[in-house]
Amino acid sequence: MSELLTILDYQFFRHALAAAVLTSLLAAMVGTYIVSRKIVFIGGGITHASFGGIGLAYYMGLNPFMGAAVFGIMTALGIEWVSGKGNIREDSAIAILWSLGMALGIIFVFMTPGYAPNLMSFLFGSILSVGKTDLYTLAGFFLLTLFVFVVFFRPILYTAFDPEFAKVKGIPVRTYRYLMSVIMALAIVLSIRTVGIILVLSIFTIPQITAMLFTRNFALIIPLAALWGVTGSVAGLFAAYYMNIPSGASIIFFLTIQLILVKLIVTLHRQVQRRSG
Amino acid sequence: MKEPLLILDNIRTGYNSDPVLREVSLEIYPLDFIGIIGPNGGGKTTLIKVILGLLPLFSGHIHFPSGKPKTGYLPQVSQIDRSFPITVKEVISSGVGTSGKLLPFLSSNKKEKVRKMMDEAGLGGLSSRPIGELSGGQLQKTFLCRALIDEPDLLILDEPNTHVDKHFEQELHEWLKELNKKMTILLVSHDIGTISPMVKTIACVNRTLHYHPSNQLSEEVLKVYNCPVDVIAHGPVPHRVLKSHGHE
Ligand SMILES: Nc1ncnc2c1ncn2[C@@H]1O[C@H](COP(=O)(O)OP(=O)(O)OP(=O)(O)O)[C@@H](O)[C@H]1O
Numbered sequence: 001m002s003e004l005l006t007i008l009d010y011q012f013f014r015h016a017l018a019a020a021v022l023t024s025l026l027a028a029m030v031g032t033y034i035v036s037r038k039i040v041f042i043g044g045g046i047t048h049a050s051f052g053g054i055g056l057a058y059y060m061g062l063n064p065f066m067g068a069a070v071f072g073i074m075t076a077l078g079i080e081w082v083s084g085k086g087n088i089r090e091d092s093a094i095a096i097l098w099s100l101g102m103a104l105g106i107i108f109v110f111m112t113p114g115y116a117p118n119l120m121s122f123l124f125g126s127i128l129s130v131g132k133t134d135l136y137t138l139a140g141f142f143l144l145t146l147f148v149f150v151v152f153f154r155p156i157l158y159t160a161f162d163p164e165f166a167k168v169k170g171i172p173v174r175t176y177r178y179l180m181s182v183i184m185a186l187a188i189v190l191s192i193r194t195v196g197i198i199l200v201l202s203i204f205t206i207p208q209i210t211a212m213l214f215t216r217n218f219a220l221i222i223p224l225a226a227l228w229g230v231t232g233s234v235a236g237l238f239a240a241y242y243m244n245i246p247s248g249a250s251i252i253f254f255l256t257i258q259l260i261l262v263k264l265i266v267t268l269h270r271q272v273q274r275r276s277g
Numbered sequence: 278m279k280e281p282l283l284i285l286d287n288i289r290t291g292y293n294s295d296p297v298l299r300e301v302s303l304e305i306y307p308l309d310f311i312g313i314i315g316p317n318g319g320g321k322t323t324l325i326k327v328i329l330g331l332l333p334l335f336s337g338h339i340h341f342p343s344g345k346p347k348t349g350y351l352p353q354v355s356q357i358d359r360s361f362p363i364t365v366k367e368v369i370s371s372g373v374g375t376s377g378k379l380l381p382f383l384s385s386n387k388k389e390k391v392r393k394m395m396d397e398a399g400l401g402g403l404s405s406r407p408i409g410e411l412s413g414g415q416l417q418k419t420f421l422c423r424a425l426i427d428e429p430d431l432l433i434l435d436e437p438n439t440h441v442d443k444h445f446e447q448e449l450h451e452w453l454k455e456l457n458k459k460m461t462i463l464l465v466s467h468d469i470g471t472i473s474p475m476v477k478t479i480a481c482v483n484r485t486l487h488y489h490p491s492n493q494l495s496e497e498v499l500k501v502y503n504c505p506v507d508v509i510a511h512g513p514v515p516h517r518v519l520k521s522h523g524h525e
């Protein structure tokens with residue numbers, strides 16, 4: 001055990017650990033909103049469209065995560081706007097933004113002269129290179145999201161569940177929807193740093209699905225998803241280091257194994273209960 | 278005569294830009310109990326949504342002569358996402374008045390009010406049950422509680438008697454009769470038989486609206502109103518199912 005923990009002497013690993021925990025906590029809140037509203041596909045659209053921003057930022061020599069944030073937010077707001085219009089199919093709009101973002105990203109990266117950016121690190125994350133600034137940004141945004149979820153918990157829940165009733169009750173539904181769109185986009189873009197574009201959605205959904213084996217109460221899914229997210233991603237991170245495999249993929253692998261194991265235990269437990277009861 | 282609670286003045290409304298309802302005019306007075314009937318797709322839900330301010334008006338006006346009344350609303354079951362992870366208690370709490378501000382937590386007397394309401398409705402033991410694990414009747418009761426918790430002046434119910442048994446229907450009937458002493462009620466159904474003994478007057482909705490100032494409707498009148506609905510024997514209503522005429 002102590003040998004296992006000597007790795008903690010390395011600063012880069014402590015940073016990676018902090019990033020994994022913060023990302024899991026952030027994804028616990030935002031992911032519960034996404035899974036409850038069944039808008040995982042919107043999350044996919046935001047994720048992939050943000051690649052266009054990464055490419056453009058590279059081409060212009062800017063911070064790629066700024067580019068991703070701008071594209072991500074624009075996509076999220078665009079989808080919310082389209083869904084309010086009702087005369088454009090929302091899923092088609094998402095599909096268009098999804099592939100357009102990827103296409104733009106690849107074109108810009110291709111056009112960028114000289115040194116080709118490390119595409120792999122965006123597609124699969126680069127948690128082991130997380131720096132202090134990244135951590136402060138992540139921590140700051142986590143605290144902001146926590147604040148929003150605590151203070152506006154009821155309107156967030158009510159507008160997600162039944163927006164028409166919320167509107168009848170005088171809640172400014174559109175405002176909350178747009179606010180949540182921006183939070184969703186930023187949470188996704190910040191998490192791309194940890195697990196990458198390809199895998200980011202799993203960290204927003206697998207812990208929630210694990211949590212929902214125990215409860216169907218929105219308010220309880222969040223802390224449970226936080227727990228499962230942290231255990232899965234920390235385990236995945238240690239495994240990645242000791243087995244020398246990519247960390248993003250390892251984290252997702254552990255989250256999934258954990259889901260399967262928990263599901264198995266819950267099912268067995270229920271069966272035993274039924275037999276004895 | 279009392280002042281109307283709300284006036285629909287020659288309104289036209291619908292989704293996107295296709296009008297579903299045209300030339301709809303209606304005056305609703307305090308303590309009215311109006312049954313809204315009509316065929317599937319006739320525009321009953323659309324009418325309710327425009328009254329609730331959830332749909333834009335293409336033309337015409339809605340007036341609330343003495344200000345917007347406090348409104349309780351029960352949506353049609355088909356519009357509720359039953360797989361959403363929310364409990365009975367949370368659903369009912371979402372109906373608690375906000376008076377503009379929505380505090381992060383319910384005050385303890387509001388919580389008490391929610392608890393009392395659940396007990397009265399026989400939902401006491403189901404308080405932390407997710408709505409996905411309720412029977413049809415329990416679900417309707419939960420949403421009825423949500424509509425009533427704020428003690429509205431205007432209660433709008435969109436088909437509260439779908440997926441429920443005769444027993445619940447009877448219970449609902451009694452509840453609504455009692456509630457109607459204090460509040461105006463709009464009750465949607467596509468089955469005139471079940472609602473005609475409850476309501477005071479009837480509005481037939483099929484692309485437009487015909488108001489009938491009594492709760493008894495003959496087959497002939499329904500024909501004139503172009504309002505093909507199932508007529509199931511209840512007192513003087515003829516025992517025959519009307520054929521659809523199609524509109525326009
Ligand atoms: N969200 C929507 N977008 C576009 N058209 C809609 C929408 N909802 C309803 N419509 C159309 O409006 C018309 C009236 O629908 P509405 O739901 O008001 O009927 P209804 O009388 O409530 O029927 P039911 O008895 O089936 O509930 C229908 O032709 C329907 O196709």
Ligand SMILES: [Mg+2]
Pocket residue numbers: 321322323353435
């Ligand atoms: Mg309807």
